[in-house]
Amino acid sequence: MNRPQTCKTCGYQTSDSVTEGLCLRCLLSLGLEEPDQEDLVGSLVDHYRIIGTLGMGGMGVVYRAEDVRLNRVVAIKFLTERSLTDQLAQKRFEREARAASQLNHPNICTIHDVGNFEGQPYLVMECIEGSSLRARIREGSLSSQEILKLSVQLLDALEAAHEAGLLHRDIKPSNIFVTSRGDAKILDFGLARPVSAGREEDVETWSDATSGRGVIGTLPYMAPEQFDGSGEDARTDLFSLGCVFYEMATGKAAFVRDTPAATLKSVLDETPEPVGELNPAMPQAFNQVTARMLQKRAERRYESAAEARKDLELQAAYYRQASAMSSWRGRILMLFLVLCVLFLGIHTLNTYFEQREIESVAVLPFESLAGDSAKEYLALSMTDSLIQGLSPIGGLRVASWSSSDLFRDSGAEPVEIGRSMEVDAVIWGSVEQRGDEITVRAALVDVRTGKELSAREGTSSSKEFGNLQNGFILAFAGVLRGSLSSAEADRLVRRTPEDPEAFEVYSRALYLLRKRERTDLAVDYLKQTLELAPGNALANAYLSHAYLMQVAYENHRPRDVMPLARSAAQTALNENPNLPEALLALAMVKLSYDWDFAGAYELMSQSLESDPDLPTGLHWFGLYYAAMGDLETAHAMISRAKSLEPHSPVVITALGRISYYQRDYVEAMNQYRQVFLLEEGFAPGHLAAGLALLQLRQPEEALFQFRQGLQLGPEWSEIFDAFDSGISGRTERLNQALEQIRLESESKYLSPFYMAVLHTVLGRRDEAFEWLDKAIEDRSEYLVYLEVDPVFDPLRSDARFESALELIGLAD
Amino acid sequence: MKVSDHGFFTTTQWTMVQAAAALETTSAQQALSSLCERYWTPLYFFARRHGLSEDAARDLTQGFFTFFLEKRVFERADRERGRFRSFLLTSFKNFMRNEWDRESAVKRGGSSTLLSLEFERAESLYRIEPIETRTPEQVYDEQWASTLMDRVLRRLADEMRRAGYGTRFRVLRRFLTESTRGEGYREAAIELGISETAVKVAVHRLRKRVGQLLRTEISDTVSDPRAVDDEIRCLLEVLSAR
Incomplete structure (x- = not known):
């Protein structure tokens, strides 16, 4: 007997009898x-x-x-x-x-x-990533904890809809989505109507039902009052949601029977088997809440979703604590929590749980009130240090610099911007300098409620500006997560250079690094910073990043630059052994230059432990996995980086690269197109797009992209010329360009890796291997992706390719 | 079937049946027999889902078609509301309610050889369908869709075989639906000895051809070829409701 299969695309359950596995x-x-x-x-x-x-x-x-x-x-x-x-x-x-x-x-x-x-x-x-609740229920993959979390969220959502005066009227598993972050989303308000609507709407619903389009499938989720004409209200949706809860917990629909008539009878008369008997893992209180929501008579159900949510949240909180505390100490604390429930009463705790934790925050660009554009870096650095300072807080997503910067000068209200950025809270404020005195004013507002959670003002001398910034970081961290221990506080505070002049050049360097532009200038700025603030760990870490970027994007010889990157990272780690930026920089040196993959893994893991939400950490760890051939994990890591920093051209380009390595060139191009929308002329994106288009057999388009990407500097012109003439079949011109490259290679560096790519694309196998050997000798940056890079597919059957992989340490 | 460019004059097999019914032409009769032969399986499923035993459902379905063709039930079809699928089901329900009883069905169907219906195959299909939560109407509609698709895929396989692309169809068939799109193109390219891009193009063409054949197949069962989209949407919604 053929087993039914669930279609990954539409969720339809098909047997493979006629269509043989196709949906x-x-x-x-x-x-x-x-x-x-x-x-x-x-x-x-x-x-x-x-x-x-x-x-x-x-x-x-x-x-x-x-x-x-x-x-x-x-x-x-x-x-x-x-x-x-x-x-x-x-x-x-x-x-x-x-x-x-x-x-x-x-x-x-x-x-x-x-x-x-x-x-x-x-x-x-x-745009939501994830899968429908129906599919998740069918997979049977929901844990008790997930069910509780989703249930609380769904009740909260219904509460919001009802408060806005809307009944959904079509709550069922296929109308609920579970995002890849494990959150619930209610979809399809196509049958919604105002709570106060009259009976005409009901007639219409029935006409929908009788036409056989849409409502038939919801019969098992409809409340009894929808059939006997006693009217619908918020409790009607609660009944449907109760059916969903039941199905999540037991894997079976509460009232579905063989025929519509039997189903209807079941909805009207039958009490489903208790949840606890079918799934003993579910807490008793969840089962009680569900049972109450499934009461036949509306007046026996909860009056509102809010009431049900409060009952349930208590359970969700209990579970959170229980999973976090399995030690003896945890059990004692758990006992304390239980005693709290007993002694303080449920009402008090309900009030506490109503204050839901903020899971995401955006720091909007601070306004500079100095009236002097030369002082704008103060506002920039205030924004920057808050973003960096708050990001290590566990469970808190801090919208990135690139994301919040998009709203600079937009004129929109901060709360509105926060909603657009889909965050729970926003921080914004201003920086003003009068003489040597700097005043910062900042507010933290809950976007969901519009309520101001904290508003602060601080003043310092320009020399103490770094400390003032740290003060704001700690103050807001305290509001977001309660009081901090001194160790936690120490972890949050980034020791940015305190000297104002040092701070200014440091901020400028960071700006260039984020844009992946003029890294030579960024190196100069960071060196200046270190002259003014010797030994500053962050400045050293970023100096290391700058060197890494020179190799990756600006055609510097790895042997000249990588030792400098290593040294700067190590200096930073001597100052602060847990600084994630420094750990990452050293990891990258180990990955792409030392080919010490175990060492790279260890450092990347440490960095991730130190700051689980640092987008660069996830991005680079993803690249590590790509180099190791685990493209799925690479994709997941970089996707997570993208979710934290959705508007970063660098991260999106990296995601495109992973799709490219996965041979999904169309998806790679989708990512690159997003990059070009964000930042026209983002050179790494154009180069990557060119390679994807070559794979898509679109040489003209590829050349266009290369042309865009290689406008960076004259050092690229010959190789581009060679690509151009080689792809378009102008052999004579190609030979001239190659000769020019040979002549100039004595005076300026051109990565042999790109030459290997060029010859591979042109089908010149022997030349490709010659350049590959030189690239290995030079330890070119991208060699570690040799095993997964499709551009080298034509070389793979050659024994020389296997030798190359062995030399790098990538052979099986 | 003839479809004019401007849509002023369009016919389908079903409308031909309706229009020619009065003239009692052989071609109309053949067209109707052909339609019935194609789409009796959904009715059999409907009867089974209604709780009838294998034998009873077989007798009922056979009896219905004898009755349907002999009594020229199709003449009562409302041309303006002309989905053959709906008409057939309504007629079948009426037949069940008003005219059918087991003895007479056996009597009528037992001697008839008007249509050759493969009940055993239908029964084996019925047994493997996931039916536990569906109404007889849903089962009918789903089986209708399944029958349509079966015909389409068979026609496509024949076309490909005749064109010398039998192997290509065998290898690429699994990419017809979205859920497998893009995955495994490389392996398929290696197996067929063509480029990955050629695989992509071939899959695109196959998908388009499935769409065309499906539309042709459906247009035989609706009164107006312009209603083809409505019919497909309606079937999709029926499947969504599961």
Whole structure:
């Protein structure tokens, strides 16, 4: 007997009898004539650049797109042209737009925008990575802890919807998404209606049901009052959600029976088998909450989602603590917690749990009130130090410099910006300098409630500015996570140079490094910093980064520069042995220069331990995994870096590189296109895109990208010329360019790795191996990716390639 | 089937049946038999899902088709609301409710050889379908979709074989749906001795061809070829509701 399979794309459960493993639903979708669908990819719809297709259903198509105005990835749902003639479809679409756009909640899929493109209405929604709850339930992969967490979030989301005056009316597992971070998102408000709506709406729902389009499938999740005409209210959604809770915990639907009539009877009359009997791992209180939500008579259920959530949160908190504390000490603390519940009463704890922890914060660019552009670095460094200082806090995502910088001068309200950035809280403020006195004012606001959590003002002399910054870091860290121990405080405080002049050049250096531009100048600035603030660990760490970038992006000879990178990183570590930036720099030297992979792994692990959310740490650790051939882990690591720093061209380029190594060139190009939207002329992105396009057999496009990328400096001109003439078949010109490279190689350095790439692409196998040998001799930066780099596929069958891998230490 | 460029005059096999019914032409009768023969399996599933035994469902389905063709039930079809799928199911339900009883069904169906129906194959398909939560109507619609797709994939396999691309179809078939798209292209390219890009192009063409064949197949069962999209969407929604 064939086993049913669940389609990874649409979640449909198909048996492989007729279609032999292919999803029947996806096959049917192929019949929908959507001539524009493929065409839309790559095109601009108003200010959204379509970058791929996420899915297609009966009613519409959902695309992944880039909002070029706000530089963020979104999902765009189009009603198909043919659905425009379908009044029901259109009505649902409009209703979804109207309803969901009224809501702003982290567990409800956000509608950002609605529009009309050449007569086709569309919805712009947040782009969510993950899978449907239905799929997760079918996989049977939800732990008790996850179920509790999702349940609390879903109740919280319903509470927000009800408070906004909306009933969802179609709560079921397929309308709930579980993000890759493990959070719930309620989707599809297509059947929502105002809490106060009259009976006409109900008639309409029934007409939907009788037409067989949409509501039939929700029968097992409908509350009894929806059948007997006694009216719907918030408790109706709670019943449906209770069905979802039951299904999450037991793996089976509470009321589904063989026929609709039997299902209806079950909804109206039967009490499902208690959760505890089917899944003893679920806490008793969860089972009680679920049972109360599933009461047949609405008046016996909770009055509101808030009430149910409060009951449940207590359990979720208990679980969090229990998993964190398995030691004796933990058990004693747990006992204390239980006693707290007994003695202080549930009400007190409810009040405590209402204050949900802030999981993400954005530091918006500080305003400079100096009126002197030369002093703007003060505001920049204040922003920067808060971002860096708060990021090591466990469980707190700090939106990156590149993300918050996009909103500089946007004129939008901070809370609005925070919502756009999908963070729980924002920090913003100003820096003012009068004479030698610097005043900083800053506020921390909960975006979800609009409530100001802390507002502070501090003044210092310019020499003490570094300390003033540290004071703000600690103050806000305390508000975000309660009081800090002295060890924790020490970990958060970054010892940026205190001398104002040193600080200024240091800030300028960091700016250049983040842009991957003029690293020579960044090196000069950092050297100046160290002259003014000798031994500063951060400055040394970043000096090491600058050297690494010279090799990676600016064609410096590794043998000249890597020892300097090593030395700077080691100096930094002597000063501060746990500084993640320094650990990473040394790890990178070990990975790409020493080929000491075990050493690199150890340092990268230490760095990640020191700061689990440092995007550079995740990004570089991902590169380590790529070099080791574990592209899946590499992708996961860099994706996580991207989630923390969604607008960083460097990180997105790295993600594109991993897709490229995975031979998914189309996806690689999708990533690179995002990079170009963020930062036109980002050279590393153009170079990487050129290589992907070569694999896609688009040489003209590839050359265009190389041309863009190699505008960096004259040192690239010959190799570009060689690529150009080689690819376009101008042999004579190619030979001239190669001769020129040979002549000039005595006076200036050109990475032999690129020459190896060039000859491989041109099919000159022997020359490619000659250059590969030279690259090994020079320990070129990208050699460690030799095993996974598709550009070398034509060489793999040659024994010389295996020898090269052995020399680098990459052979099996 | 003939479809004009401007859509002013369009016919499908189903409309031909309807229009020609009054004239009693052989071609109309053949067209109808062909349609019935294609789509009896969903009705058999419907009957089974209604709780009928294997024998009873077989007798009922056979009896229905005899009745359907002999009594010219199709003449009652409303041309404006013309989905053959819906019409067939409605007629079948009416037949069950008003005219059918086991004895007469056996009597009518037992002697009939109007249609050759492979009940054993249908029964084996029925037994492997995941049906535990579905209504008979859903089972009917899903089986309808499945039957359609079966025909489409068979036609495509035939086409490919005739064109000398039998192996290519065998290797690339699994890439037809999104969930496998892009994964394993390299291995397929090596197996077929063609480039990865050629694999991508071939898969794209296969997918397009599946779409075309499906539309052709469906257009035989709707009164207006412009309704093909509606029919596909409707089937997709039925499958979504599962």
